[in-house]
Structure formats: structure tokens, C-alpha cells
Amino acid sequence: MNALDREIDVTLLRAGNKSSKLSKKIKIPDSLTILDQPNQRPAKGFGCFRIMTPKDGDKRVVWDSRDFSQISEARDMFNNLVAQGLVPYCVGLNGRNSSEVMVEFDPYAEEVIFLPIAMAVGG
Amino acid sequence: MIRNEYSYSTGCSIVDEFEFTIYSSPATCSTDSWGFVDYNTGTATPKTSGNWRVVRKTPIRTASILHEEWSDCTSGNWKRVVYPTAATCQPYEWSFGYGYSVPKPSLKDRFSKIIQSRCAPNIITSKRKPLLISKDIREERARETLRRVIGEEKFINFLKHGFISVKAKSGLVYQIFTGGQFTSVFDHGKLVDRLCVVLTGDFPATDSLIMRYLLILNNEQQFRSLAIKHSISIDYQSRKSQSEIIKPLSEIFRELKKAS
Numbered sequence: 001m002n003a004l005d006r007e008i009d010v011t012l013l014r015a016g017n018k019s020s021k022l023s024k025k026i027k028i029p030d031s032l033t034i035l036d037q038p039n040q041r042p043a044k045g046f047g048c049f050r051i052m053t054p055k056d057g058d059k060r061v062v063w064d065s066r067d068f069s070q071i072s073e074a075r076d077m078f079n080n081l082v083a084q085g086l087v088p089y090c091v092g093l094n095g096r097n098s099s100e101v102m103v104e105f106d107p108y109a110e111e112v113i114f115l116p117i118a119m120a121v122g123g
Numbered sequence: 124m125i126r127n128e129y130s131y132s133t134g135c136s137i138v139d140e141f142e143f144t145i146y147s148s149p150a151t152c153s154t155d156s157w158g159f160v161d162y163n164t165g166t167a168t169p170k171t172s173g174n175w176r177v178v179r180k181t182p183i184r185t186a187s188i189l190h191e192e193w194s195d196c197t198s199g200n201w202k203r204v205v206y207p208t209a210a211t212c213q214p215y216e217w218s219f220g221y222g223y224s225v226p227k228p229s230l231k232d233r234f235s236k237i238i239q240s241r242c243a244p245n246i247i248t249s250k251r252k253p254l255l256i257s258k259d260i261r262e263e264r265a266r267e268t269l270r271r272v273i274g275e276e277k278f279i280n281f282l283k284h285g286f287i288s289v290k291a292k293s294g295l296v297y298q299i300f301t302g303g304q305f306t307s308v309f310d311h312g313k314l315v316d317r318l319c320v321v322l323t324g325d326f327p328a329t330d331s332l333i334m335r336y337l338l339i340l341n342n343e344q345q346f347r348s349l350a351i352k353h354s355i356s357i358d359y360q361s362r363k364s365q366s367e368i369i370k371p372l373s374e375i376f377r378e379l380k381k382a383s
Contacts, residue, residue, distance in 0.1 A: 039267065041271070054325040056261060057261025057326065057327045058264040058268050058330065060264070089337045099336075099340040099341045113337065115333075117338075119322050120322055120323075122318075122319055122320055122321075122351035123303055
């Protein structure tokens with residue numbers, strides 16, 4: 001995977017900037033793994049960030065919840081994405097029908113979906 | 124049912140094993156026979172067959188056009204037409220062919236068919252088409268995310284029908300489609316709202332669905348505040364027009380009898 005794939009293009013989601021093409025690149029730490037293929041799934045014991053972006057659709061970054069360094073890097077990435085305006089939702093898997101906004105990073109969360117809520121509008 | 128098409132230019136032509144001739148004047152014809160008449164000599168070679176009827180095609184317009192319309196001329200309603208060319212007038216032209224007529228079903232047969240169709244169980248098939256495999260890898264990733272979130276069974280239903288249903292904390296059920304389609308809101312099975320919330324930007328269609336799903340589950344009020352409400356009456360009208368207007372059998376019988 002080349003260096004460009006380890007960057008996430010996050011559209012600047014500030015007020016008045018919804019349709020803007022301005023974006024900021026957030027680098028994915030080298031210790032975290034990216035799942036590129038649609039059918040790839042995180043292994044047991046791994047948490048997963050799913051970051052929604054127009055370019056990639058769904059960028060999936062996994063971290064090992066037993067590795068402190070990976071947890072630390074995942075936490076930094078979490079804070080970085082939240083600062084850019086993405087809202088993290090911790091979702092229940094396999095139809096548990098639960099979703100709640102995360103106020104802080106949980107290293108044992110199985111699946112966290114980052115939604116660009118600021119880009120949601122009525123149509 | 125016409126067996127052989129007649130394709131040709133002015134004069135005589137052989138099409139398969141049958142011959143057609145252009146006449147310069149109306150030919151006599153009988154309901155039970157067909158034949159051909161040589162244009163030049165005028166001699167006729169009648170052949171009889173109980174099932175054959177003489178039919179007429181629309182007259183030739185140009186030298187090489189294919190005849191396409193046939194009409195039954197047992198009533199003898201021939202027409203003469205003239206097609207002028209730049210320099211001279213074409214002679215009157217008639218084409219003569221044959222066909223096999225399918226006997227009309229009797230009034231009794233038609234009526235019993237209508238009754239049979241009403242007795243048959245009404246099989247309602249879904250008008251929704253299943254989702255196809257997307258060539259966009261982003262859409263495939265989004266679907267994989269959805270699959271993980273909603274579970275295998277609901278995901279299969281999503282692929283079949285193109286939507287997912289989610290019950291919010293308020294008790295309302297939201298029917299969410301992909302892309303920019305309206306979200307229908309049901310209260311105890313009754314449609315109460317049609318809302319539209321989309322993601323600006325080039326997101327895959329399923330990402331839009333996931334966004335709505337998460338918003339509704341987590342913060343229904345926020346979803347409703349973002350959404351634009353659309354009228355539900357259009358939806359009701361289109362459903363009503365889709366249902367057939369069923370006439371009473373007595374009325375159908377009267378119409379068929381009048382027509383026959």
C-alpha cells in the first residue's frame with residue numbers, strides 16, 4: 001500500500017463550508033492496519049474505525065486492543081478526527097440496533113463509525 | 124397470423140413457395156379461397172382451403188418497401204390509390220396475399236376466462252428489484268459496514284428489497300432507502316411522514332443509509348430537525364391508481380354481448 005493510501009482526506013466541516021472542496025489530510029499511524037478490500041473483517045480482539053469520506057467511501061482502520069502503543073495511536077487518531085468535525089458513533093454489531101455517540105475513546109469498542117454529520121442536509 | 128411477408132418491387136415476385144402478384148384492378152376474392160392472378164395475362168389459379176382468408180396489405184408506396192400491414196378484406200372493402208412520382212403517375216396497385224385467421228373466441232369462452240382470472244389467487248409480487256452487485260469498491264465497503272452493523276439476516280433482506288427498517292425510541296418505524304430516496308415513517312403500520320436527509324458530497328448510496336440509520340437510533344430529534352418533510356398524499360394517490368378498477372361481471376357481460 002502506498003503512502004497516499006495512509007492518508008484520509010477529511011473535508012473541512014466548519015460552518016459555511018459544507019460543499020467546499022477544502023480538505024485536510026490526516027495521516028494514519030504506521031502501526032495501525034488498514035483494511036482495503038470490502039470482504040476483509042477485523043480479527044477478534046481488534047477494534048475498528050470506519051471513517052466515512054467521499055473519496056474512499058469507508059476507510060477502515062483497525063487497532064489491536066491488547067497493544068498499548070496501538071491503543072495510544074488510535075486514541076490520537078480518534079481525537080484528531082473529532083477535532084475535524086466527524087462524529088464518532090459506537091455501534092452494536094450483528095443487529096443489536098444500538099448506536100451512541102462516543103465522548104471519549106474506548107479502546108475496547110468493536111466498531112466506531114465516524115460520520116460527517118455536518119454534511120447531512122435535508123433534501 | 125400471416126405466414127409469409129411480401130417483400131418486393133412492382134411486378135411479380137416469388138416469396139418462398141407462394142407467389143404474389145400486383146393487380147391493376149381489384150381482384151375478386153372469396154372468403155374461403157386464395158390464389159394468385161398473373162398480372163400480365165389475368166389468369167387466375169384459385170385454391171381453396173377452409174381456414175384461409177384473403178387479406179390485403181397496404182398498397183406499395185415505393186418500389187422496394189416491405190409491406191407490413193395486413194387487413195382482412197372479406198368484406199370486399201378494397202381501396203384504390205394512386206401514388207404520383209415526379210414524372211408520371213404509378214398505376215393503381217393492389218397487393219394480394221393470404222393469411223391464416225385464428226377463430227375469435229366465443230362470448231362464452233371469453234366470459235369464462237374473465238371469471239377464471241378472478242377466481243385465481245391474487246399473487247402480489249414485489250415491484251422492488253433486488254440490489255445488484257456494485258462495481259464501485261466504495262459502495263461495496265459501505266455495504267460491508269452495513270452488514271456488520273445490522274446483521275446477516277437483515278442484510279439479506281436489504282439486498283432483496285433495497286431498504287432497512289428501524290424502530291426508533293419513540294416507537295415510530297423508519298423505512299430507510301439508499302441514496303437520496305425518502306425515508307418513510309410509520310406509526311402502527313400507517314404512513315405518517317416522508318422525510319428526506321442526504322449527505323452532500325459524492326458518498327456511496329449505502330453510506331447515506333448508514334448515516335440515517337445511526338442518526339435515527341441515536342438522536343431521532345436531530346434527524347427530524349435536519350429532514351425536509353414531504354407530502355404523503357402523493358404516495359397514497361399513486362398506490363390507489365395502481366389498483367385495478369374491477370367491473371361487476373354483469374356489466375362485462377353486457378359489454379361483450381354488445382361488442383359481439
